[in-house]
Amino acid sequence: MDEENVANFCGITSCSPEQAAQYLRLTDGNLEQAIQLFFDSPGLADAPAAPSQPSAAASAQNPINIDSDDDMDFDPAPQGNAPSTRAQPGVEDDEAMARRLQEEMYGGGGGAAGGAGNDEIRAPIERRVETLVGPGSNWGPADDEEDLDAMVQEQLARRRTGRAGIFNQHTTHTNVWDNTTDSSTRRRELATATGGASEQSSKMNMLAELFRPPFEIMYQGSWEKARDMGKDEEKWLLVNIQDPAIFDCQRLNRDIWKNDDIKATVRENFIFMQYAKDDQRGQQYMNYYFHARDSSDAYPHIAIVDPRTGEQVKVWSGPPIPEPVEFHAQLHEFLDRYSLNVNAKNPVAKRKSESKKKDVGRMTEEEMLEMALQNSMDNGKGPKDDDPDALTKSTDNIKGKGKAEEVASEPPAEPEAAPSNPVFAAISAHAPHTEPTVTDPKVTTRIQFRGPSGRPIVRRFNLTDPVRRVYEWIKSDVPWEGKQGAEFDLAFMGKNLLDHVDDTVEAAGLKGASVMVEFLDNE
Structure with a gap:
């Protein structure tokens, strides 16, 4: 160490020689840099001395291995809807990151108001002066009343739902999201909806768009x-x-x-x-x-x-x-x-049948074991709301959408088999359907059929195929067991497709549609 630099450093800074030597070692003997470092960090000399640099020979004997970027295993981005098979950035990774961010915000999904830790101190509430306006206020012209009320409701909603974020986005203008061409406006509105959280990184912006409310x-x-x-x-x-x-x-x-x-x-x-x-x-x-x-x-x-x-x-x-x-x-x-x-x-919900209580004293050992198992499975689960539509399906076929005057009429004393519809009878039952090999959505479409089994069946048709072709497929190869030869109706969006057998699949609105298959049991 240069003793002259140590003496000059001590004369300028009034430090001890040991402190001067420490600062000079940190700056490789540069006096000016050592003095500047002293005034920027006066307590630095009190820290433990930095270890000396290893010699070239020592480095050669104990080399440090750094992984090459070429050795790192990256999966390419998944194409289309194909899932990623590795734990690299993909659908699973995005969901894992989303779950982590949500747990940080809401305390692990327990419904907490925020993700702050128990030791974190909340910032004081800032003072503000505002004009109080309640819902339904009428301070302007009639045309502006609805807009003013909507603004008040939106402000109240924002105050009650707390700070905006990726998973608590506030309502924005709907017309912005329909306009997909203006990316800058869309990004700005997304930042407004998330309270700026989407602007933290490209990953956060992607998550905000992915979990954006509709x-x-x-x-x-x-x-x-x-x-x-x-x-x-x-x-x-x-x-x-x-x-x-x-x-x-x-x-x-x-x-x-x-x-x-x-x-x-x-x-x-x-x-x-x-x-x-x-x-x-x-x-x-x-x-x-x-x-x-x-x-x-x-x-x-x-x-x-x-x-x-x-x-x-x-x-x-x-x-x-x-x-x-x-x-x-x-x-x-x-x-x-x-x-x-x-x-x-419309279908009428039937009264829910009351379950008969079993006498535990008369139950067999197997029945008691089954009851205990069921109680253990239900333990810890909260209540859910029942589906009223399920009660309309709990009895024999209850058909909706029958005209009121037809429902009011009493059925005959001895039901007779209804004659087959002549249009339905004229449709061939010997024309099996072969799905087109082309998958271009401009030429073909997939139609989903829901029958008695409840499980959907999907078939592909050309958009130019007549609706009659759909009837021919079902009559020739009935995909539901026990329904061979039975007459059926195809219902879509409240209309009977038998009235549109000569229309094309596209003209009938069946592109990507879900069609109900109702078999007519004439007994």
């Missing part, structure tokens, strides 16, 4: 206005209540409401509303219909309500959530069985 199909008005619109437009009310802390609700946004076929069905036949469980705008619905809202096992909650009577006619409650194809088929099955037409009779 703003483009959501109705933002009040419950009463939704009912009025449903009556005028003859559309059912479709309601989704979510708990942002439950990941199945986030999967609903990712898998169900992003599906193009489901979105098209919802736009055409439903008025869709989605609320968080603590959103004030959904409190009226939850008080009337969602009685199990305090149970985490009841989420996600989806229901269909008749806008005319306010009757809840179908419910999906709790996990597991259906697959997109299955949910799409269930929506079409509902639309085939129910109608808002005043001349149609």
Whole structure:
């Protein structure tokens, strides 16, 4: 160490020689840098001395091995919908990261208000001066009343649902999400919806878009206005209540409401509303219909309500959530069985049968073991809302959509076999169907059929094929056991396809459709 530099350093900084030597060692003997380092970090000399650099010989004897980038194993990005088979960035990795972020925000999915630790101190609430405006305020022209009320409801909802984030996105303008060409506006609105969380990184932006609520199909008005619109437009009310802390609700946004076929069905036949469980705008619905809202096992909650009577006619409650194809088929099955037409009779829910209580003293050992096993399986599970539509299927065939005047007439004392429809009888029963090998959606389409077994059957047809071809396939090769030779109806969106046998598949609207197959049992 240069003693002159040590003396100069001590004369300028009034340090001890040991401290001066420490600073000079840190700067490789550069006096100016050592002095600057002293004034920037005066306590640095008190830290333990840094170990000396190893010699070249020592480095040669003990080399440090650094992995090459070429040795690292990366999977290419999955193409299309193909799942990744490794634990590299892919669908599973995105979901794992989403679950981790959600647990950090909501405390592990337990429904906590935030992800702050027990030792974390909340920042003080800032002072603010505001003008209080309640829902239903009328301070402006008549044309602006609805907009003002919607703004007030939105502000109240934002205050109650807490800080915006990836899994708690606040409502934004619906027309922005329909405009997919303007990427900058879409990104800006996504940042607004997430409170800026989507701008932290490209990964966060991707997750925010992946789990974004379906703003483009959501109705933002009040419950009463939704009912009025449903009556005028003859559309059912479709309601989704979510708990942002439950990941199945986030999967609903990712898998169900992003599906193009489901979105098209919802736009055409439903008025869709989605609320968080603590959103004030959904409190009226939850008080009337969602009685199990305090149970985490009841989420996600989806229901269909008749806008005319306010009757809840179908419910999906709790996990597991259906697959997109299955949910799409269930929506079409509902639309085939129910109608808002005043001349149609909807299925009637039968009274739920009361289960007879068994006397434990008279039960066999096997019955007691089965009861104990069932009780242990149900232990710890919260209540769910029952599906009222299930009660309409609990008895023998109850057909909906029969005209009112036909229902009122009494059946004959001795039922006779109805004569076969001449149009149906003229369709060939010896023309098996061969699916086209072309998979171009501009030329072919897949049609889903739901019959007595309940399991959907999918077949591919050309868009130019007549609907008669569908009848010929079922008559020639009946895919349901025990129904060979039986007469049947094909129902789609409330219409009997027998009236459209000469139309093409595309003209009849069967592209990607779900068709109900109803066999007529003439006994």
